[in-house]
Amino acid sequence: MPQYRRAWLEGSVYFFTVVLAERPSGLLIERSVLRNAYRLVADRRPFETIAICVLPDHLHAIWSLPAGDADFATRWSLIKSGFSRAMAASPTRSASKLAKREKGLWQRRYWEHAIRNEADLARHVDYIHFNPVKHGYVPRVRDWPHSSFHRYVARGLLPADWGGDMRSNEGPFGE
Template sequence: MSRYRRAYVPGGTYFFTVVTERRQPILTHAEVRLALREAIVLVRETLPFRIDGWVLLPDHLHALWTLPAGDADFSTRWRLIKRHVTRTCGPAYMRRDHLTERRAAKHCGTLWQHRFWEHLIRDDRDFRHHLDYLHGNPLKHGLVERVADWPWSSFHRWVRQGTYSADWAGVGSDGLVVEEPCRAMKWTPPSYGVNAPD
């Protein structure tokens, strides 16, 4: 059996997918959203990172982060974020039927899948592709008919900055998805970690 090896690149920009245990649709609950926001603020105080893109769906989230120069430790950041949310919301969302022997032995909660998926962003085109992907995700999953209608996304920030039009990506009158990926992008980072939107 091969072991998965993560790509740790200091100062890198990464796309992440983090999923709830057994895809429980809880991430958009108010108390979980609040705990997640608190966790991110707390972690960024000691282990800073820039959030380039974000979308929160009921059972998973996608994020684009840029780490500081000389720092490649995204795993600790995610561990601390997930732990804070679990400690804050875990008792209310504990699922005994999801508690395996391994999780019980490690005193793990049942909110999150054990691992997460990451992709190291290679260049500006890759960045734009993943930013479009995460912003279009609520539409892809049938949660909205227009990307702008999903409230838990960095899409609105990028619209305010003029990168996307407010009507980018939606369902047309024929029922097909209308999207113009990348064309709307005005921002090209000279190097990741510099001049990115807040």
């Protein structure tokens, strides 16, 4: 099995993809459980959410960690466990998950990427906001309620029609 190495850069900005074990699912958007677990962890172990989009079975987020802090792993562990405690266990848990007392709701691993510069950050913010359209949940970015896109529009950072309208065959960036 390969050895995975995480980038531990104190006070850095990271892009994450975190996925439920069973896809497709609607667990992440059906309840306020994820929002509550997320807020509780953010209050106890502060970080800034630069961008986020929660889809039915996965989420993408960009976090900025405080200076001198690189511990995103504990934060994700606490968010995932807080969410899991409020949910029923998956009926199809493996022997390994049973032995570790895991409910089997989340994939154990997640994707993390250290943001390198402003252009990299902009690309990942765009990716996050366009993701519901990419997956076919909505024809326009503004139609997905579980996204920081609306905060970007309110702050004047993006226009409300950003990303186009897939119903009119207009491309994601006005193509």
